[in-house]
Amino acid sequence: MVKALENVHVVITGASDGLGYAMAEALLNKGAKVAVASRPGSKLTEAVKKLKEKGYTTTVFELPLDVRSERSVEDAVKWVKTEWGKIDVLVNNAGIGMRTVNPRFLAEPQPFYKVTPIGFRDLIETNLTGYFLVARGFTPLMIEQGKGRIINITMNHETMRRKGFVPYGPSRAATESLSAIMAEDLKESGISVNMLLPGGATATGMIPDDLRREIEAKFRLIQPEVMAKPIVFLASAEAEGITGERIVATEFESWLKEKSK
Template sequence: MRLNHVSAIVTGAAGGIGRAVVRALLESGAKVLATDIDDARLQGLKDSLAPDHHARLRLMRADLGDAGSPPRLLDGAEQAFGQANAVVNSSGLGRAIYTRDLLTDPPPVWDIDFSAWHSMFDANTMSPIRLINAAVRRFRAGEWGRVITITTSLDHMLANGSGPYGPSKAALEAYTSILARELSGSGITANVLVPGGTVDTPMVPDIPNLSRESLLSPDVMIPPLQWLLSRDADGVTCRRIRANLWDTALPPEAAYQAASAPAGWWDLAAGQQRRPRMPAT
């Protein structure tokens, strides 16, 4: 699937999923500004890519927690490629920042230090929102754009030991759902993409009784991601897509229908809205 029309900012680009995203976008003809917090890892990403893709790649170190980073990234993409019209957010922190033994000894929510809550919400919620808000303001001038937030499956949001991780991802999904509806008809879509299981990335530590062979490959994200960025997905917005349910043997539209649901629990909200309001007491 060709994506020559796409100029994307990919966050968390040096991580496991981010690397897969950058490689796939470049192979599809897209232009990519890859950003991460570590220069050495960004250079490692570039070194891992085919040299003929380097002309459509820019690297930029950025701390997304810094309010000055979003305009700098957007300016960098515009200077390099003439525009930015997509954001793929794959940055964030995992549960390993507060536990190394999630499977056998998940920490109760009340015992997780509040510093982990601050770190998790800053990295997984506030930083992506800061960049996306800045990007959307510019996308609106071009009347076309894509926002794809990579979050986590509902069972991971709610699992024992998910402490600040689950709520931080849930907040980002709720934001994406609100964003999508407020952008309706603008030509800009906003969707959530989740792996559908634990992905084999450096974010996942070696845990007793965990077989890494049982984990999903980061490449599971690529077919739905490419389709969401394509013009075939114009008008597809406010959806959560589970990548491991995407059947590449099907036509993309059929695969999308089988793998998607409303983002941000709008199916539940719609049912709630139909209920009669209780009188105030």
């Protein structure tokens, strides 16, 4: 039986766990070939092994990629050209969270002036510059093909303004500006650029395990699988011509219904 995304080749950054892993599994389930991209190491290897054990032995690929390194991005692009010869969808998802600058960021938010410069720069380098570098690396191949899709994962506007959320909030606010400009820059190239976000705090590795109960008492955590339906849609033929959109996963069904009118 032919699956909906058969022969669709997807690279997902930050896919060794959390939202990235959930999106990879959803796309694999529909027949896509998926390169699970993340910093090299046992975590990445284990994630790919786990997916292969679920039956995706010939469609899942391990792609070591440090989004902060131009050389690493170049190597990933070369791998795609050599192994696949094309890329249909790029999902920019790699990121680090507030726990890197304040482990108790939700329980005890700290003001921006207490964030260390190195902590600020490190997060921006991954969450914003990383999106830029990876998109910059793969876009020429998409332009050469005359088609392609870029999906940038972002977050709620409320989080961008939330107390104690520097630098994570600013990193994703900038991601949204970057995405909007990318969509405009690529309109004539047959390449779409859309944003996708869960719609609230998610149960991922960005939330420290020792604070999970405390945080769950204050917030209703969304499971990463919420990204499954919208990511499959954005990679499918149904999303042809859709660009510059900001899609909230928890509101996907209503968004799709409105879009279909």
